[in-house]
Amino acid sequence: MFDIFKDLIFSSGFFSLTGGNMVMWLISFVLMYLAIKKQYEPLLLLPIAFGILIVNLPLTFLMEPEHGLIWFFYHYGIELDIIPPIIFLGLGAMIDFGPLIANPKTLLLGAGAQAGLYFTFFAAVLFGFDLQEAASIAIIGGADGPTTIYLTSKLAPHLLGATAVSAYAYMALVPIIQPPVMKLLTTEHERKIVMKKLRPVSKLQRICFPIVTAMTIMLVVPPAAPLISMLMLGNLFKESEVVERLTKASSNELMNIVTIFLGLSVGATMTAGTFLNPKVLFIFFLGLFAFIVSTSAGLIVAKVMNLFLKDKINPLIGAAGVSAVPMAARCVHKVGSEANRRNYLLMYAMGPNVAGVIGTVVAAAILLKNLG
């Protein structure tokens, strides 16, 4: 009788618990708090937080290769790169590229903001990360979760948890991180600029956009194909207006389903052994740096464009060149309306914002091509 009892205790998880596990529980609880109470990206942070918790309960072997339940989610969903493109399908079905089509100049802002990635890439190399790791950290500056996960899982899978959490955390913190940078780099006068009304966009243009963009980008940067093809297919569904069921399935059901597996798997990569090392702190620091540099780059490109433009743009919209859609555009709108209450920048900012998504994918593809 005593033996059975003893056996039960020794085969329980308690004896295998480490201090590191408990630190990870704490991190998990903090993320749960941020997701539930503060509603910071709860759709992703909540499954991530729970994934962290359960993978740090010893002897469950949930991430044991070829055996664990969550390992299978991780392997088929992330290691084989299936989930991020499916998320892009859903994003494409939700994104309105109209403001970008109406004002194609804003594509430059979406591209300009990617300059931050390259700065961070070199900064990370200086800090002693190898090239693959540096690229995975730099992409955080693009503020695009699925792209960050896609690139990290290919180049530096051991950093996946840290880069993903950092990307999603900074996206949620856009309203805190961006405004000081925006105010520092623009004058009150510039922030007050009211932009020229956007021209209307025809249905034909809306339908042609995903087709032409898909062809152009995939011909120029073939490694961008998995993400761009799905993004543009989703957008074609939406703009064609004839396959409402597919549009809704892509942007709702399918997206929600894969989000569960994505969040849980990303969280489950964060065992105490992989996550609790000083490198991770650097990743969060460099990720923040990337985000700030990208925001600044977008603002500066906008100011440079104004030197040449007759109808001045409000340089604030450059900050929306990071791809956190639509958080960055909202943030631009808010800062703009603080300077001039009759300034409604939301739709103008959506142009560079959606261009930023495309820009981040292209930047990731270039990194992948050279380092993969």
Next chain:
Amino acid sequence: MPELLSPIAGNVWKILVAVGDKVEMDDELIILEALKMETPIFSEDNGTITEIKIKEGDAVNEGDLLIVVG
């Protein structure tokens, strides 16, 4: 007769005035919701509201007539 046009596409979240109300320049008249963000719309004239063309929950496009101030 001055007309207040919607500066932005979105949904009418709240209407803060009624027909007959006296309003002044820069009074907050309507709150629109676009991309899950509340955007207040301010009066561009002094006067009395003579007509409200929208109701709460309506979807409006940029340039749609919202309110007539007499």
